[in-house]
Amino acid sequence: MNENTHTHRSLLQKLIAAPYIVWMIVFIIVPLAMVAYFAMTTADGVFTLENIKDVWQYANIFVRSIWLAAIATVICLVIAYPAAYILSRTSASAQSTLLMLVMLPMWMNFLLRTYAWMTILGNNGLINSFLGLFGIDSIKMLNTQGAVVLGMVYNYLPYMILPLYTVMMKIDKSVLEAAHDLGCNGAKTLFKVVMPLSIPGITSGITMVFVPAISTFIISRMLGGGSQLLIGDLIEMQFLGNSYNPNLGSAISLVLMVIVLIIMTVMNQFDAGDDKVLM
Amino acid sequence: MGKIVSLDNICLSFEGEQILNNINLDIFDKEFVTLLGPSGCGKTTTLRIIGGFLEPDLGDVIFDGKKMNNIPPHKRNINTVFQRYALFPHLNVYDNIAFGLRVKKLNEKEIKERVFEMLKLVNLVGFENRSVQRLSGGQQQRVAIARALINRPKVLLLDEPLGALDLKLRKEMQIELKKIQQSLEITFIYVTHDQEEALTMSDTVVVMNNGVIQQIGTPQDIYNEPVNAFVADFIGESNIIDGIMLKDCLVNIFGQEFECVDKGFSLNEEVDVVIRPEDIHIIPKDNARLFGTVETVTFKGVHYEMLVRSDNFNWLIHSTKAAEQGSVIGMDVDPFDIHIMKKTTE
Ligand SMILES: Nc1ncnc2c1ncn2[C@@H]1O[C@H](COP(=O)(O)OP(=O)(O)O)[C@@H](O)[C@H]1O
Numbered sequence A: 001m002n003e004n005t006h007t008h009r010s011l012l013q014k015l016i017a018a019p020y021i022v023w024m025i026v027f028i029i030v031p032l033a034m035v036a037y038f039a040m041t042t043a044d045g046v047f048t049l050e051n052i053k054d055v056w057q058y059a060n061i062f063v064r065s066i067w068l069a070a071i072a073t074v075i076c077l078v079i080a081y082p083a084a085y086i087l088s089r090t091s092a093s094a095q096s097t098l099l100m101l102v103m104l105p106m107w108m109n110f111l112l113r114t115y116a117w118m119t120i121l122g123n124n125g126l127i128n129s130f131l132g133l134f135g136i137d138s139i140k141m142l143n144t145q146g147a148v149v150l151g152m153v154y155n156y157l158p159y160m161i162l163p164l165y166t167v168m169m170k171i172d173k174s175v176l177e178a179a180h181d182l183g184c185n186g187a188k189t190l191f192k193v194v195m196p197l198s199i200p201g202i203t204s205g206i207t208m209v210f211v212p213a214i215s216t217f218i219i220s221r222m223l224g225g226g227s228q229l230l231i232g233d234l235i236e237m238q239f240l241g242n243s244y245n246p247n248l249g250s251a252i253s254l255v256l257m258v259i260v261l262i263i264m265t266v267m268n269q270f271d272a273g274d275d276k277v278l279m
Numbered sequence B: 001m002g003k004i005v006s007l008d009n010i011c012l013s014f015e016g017e018q019i020l021n022n023i024n025l026d027i028f029d030k031e032f033v034t035l036l037g038p039s040g041c042g043k044t045t046t047l048r049i050i051g052g053f054l055e056p057d058l059g060d061v062i063f064d065g066k067k068m069n070n071i072p073p074h075k076r077n078i079n080t081v082f083q084r085y086a087l088f089p090h091l092n093v094y095d096n097i098a099f100g101l102r103v104k105k106l107n108e109k110e111i112k113e114r115v116f117e118m119l120k121l122v123n124l125v126g127f128e129n130r131s132v133q134r135l136s137g138g139q140q141q142r143v144a145i146a147r148a149l150i151n152r153p154k155v156l157l158l159d160e161p162l163g164a165l166d167l168k169l170r171k172e173m174q175i176e177l178k179k180i181q182q183s184l185e186i187t188f189i190y191v192t193h194d195q196e197e198a199l200t201m202s203d204t205v206v207v208m209n210n211g212v213i214q215q216i217g218t219p220q221d222i223y224n225e226p227v228n229a230f231v232a233d234f235i236g237e238s239n240i241i242d243g244i245m246l247k248d249c250l251v252n253i254f255g256q257e258f259e260c261v262d263k264g265f266s267l268n269e270e271v272d273v274v275i276r277p278e279d280i281h282i283i284p285k286d287n288a289r290l291f292g293t294v295e296t297v298t299f300k301g302v303h304y305e306m307l308v309r310s311d312n313f314n315w316l317i318h319s320t321k322a323a324e325q326g327s328v329i330g331m332d333v334d335p336f337d338i339h340i341m342k343k344t345t346e
């Protein structure tokens, strides 16, 4: 009797899960398999590892992408952490307004936002025109690595703030009061209690900024002026540009995926020990 | 015994609503003081003012003779056991208890000694490496107490510390806490809404209602000499009857004259008459001045609890002898068991 209902249940569960399984197969497994297939074949469909070997020649671009994405992630964390902390401590009404402000840029088109920065940073842009008023020579800001990092930070900052804010909101206020009670001033409470309890938010924030930042394109082209080519641009060029080579493009994507996977696994290892904290 | 904490004319409002109204309270060294009152009467708020988590709108908080209204909590020689324990979820039992000493940067050897001293005190030796999230409510409670006491505060604040425990455990912890308080000779300021808990543990009970202190006294005082109908009703069950004071030591209850022992009321003043259920004697109805019909009889272990309906009042009676349900009984009270109280203006 019991077993009967049990099998019944699991059958029902399977049926309910079916659409998701189909979804996953069509939109995740199949594209991944196709990337892997293209990466390991020639244009004629013959198996080869040449494409993957060829990725090596772009090592400098990989290094630059990882480096810039890492810098952007660190800057995001440094800005977002205090912002999220302050956000979580303000009154409920102020919180919803501030959250709106954080998310507002996300409602604007990505391209538009980045274009806006071009007009701000350009040689005849907003900042340099302003400096010009005081007779200061225009500073080259556009088409630098700094501009690319700025673009990344600007675009991905909300993805750092939100998980941090969420995790800080979950910290019981009375736990912070207990820290004060036991002799902590504000700074000590932050280091001894808030930080350890917000590690899950830090790791998910890093993931949500670093992964899109490392594979971003457009930003580097618009703000870096093509001199700061990133992996994302490289991949795009293999599919849409004049150096058309989808097999190499797939190989680069595959290698990038493996690198990201390794980095994330290391990150999660770091996080795993503190998982129980969130219970 | 010197004063250790004094609240001097404390007033506090939240959003225009008066929460604490003119609180005056002296707490003496090594005393076990309990703030007792119904939920929402301002007990936690009072405790938070003493702990430094809230600043009063008016009035002074005096600690050891020094005014300390705006000294933050981490600079007060006071520790708190919070209502829901508030243990640090990322630390194990040992590190939770050691927290306060680590903040003070004591050396690890001394910390270890004192942590184990505390573990012994609260009966948690062997649990030091457990995650606090894998402890039962009672064990978490002990960690919270140890974490506060390890700092050797002069005053320990406890906000309904046993509220989440089941009855049996609560009784055990009451005894343990009292023992700890006496052996460490620390002042305990304890908050509860449970009158029995307050009466068993305290040296002094402070009864509060609606942000106003109703009465301060020993448990015996509070129980035997409640100053008004609220205290009488809150501390144990009571029959509270409208009466008229005819003259000193004579009160009119339901048209009948009763002798009592209270004096100093004005002529024909309307008063609250409080009679404890256990002070009502059941007598034959024939020559009784008060009588009624027994509605229910419930066995309560030591005594029977009876509800007796008369024309204008429902009486609560505790007696070791049960009357028959549905029968009409007479009731009588001795003069010294009739407590006369001024009507509260509310
Ligand atoms: N932060 C606050 N803001 C507004 N009202 C509050 C706040 N804290 C407590 N109160 C109100 O103050 C009153 C007393 O609360 P409290 O001291 O917690 O009562 P108790 O501990 O006796 O149950 C309650 O009516 C409660 O709603």
Ligand SMILES: [Mg+2]
Pocket: B040, B043, B044, B045
């Ligand atoms: Mg309370």
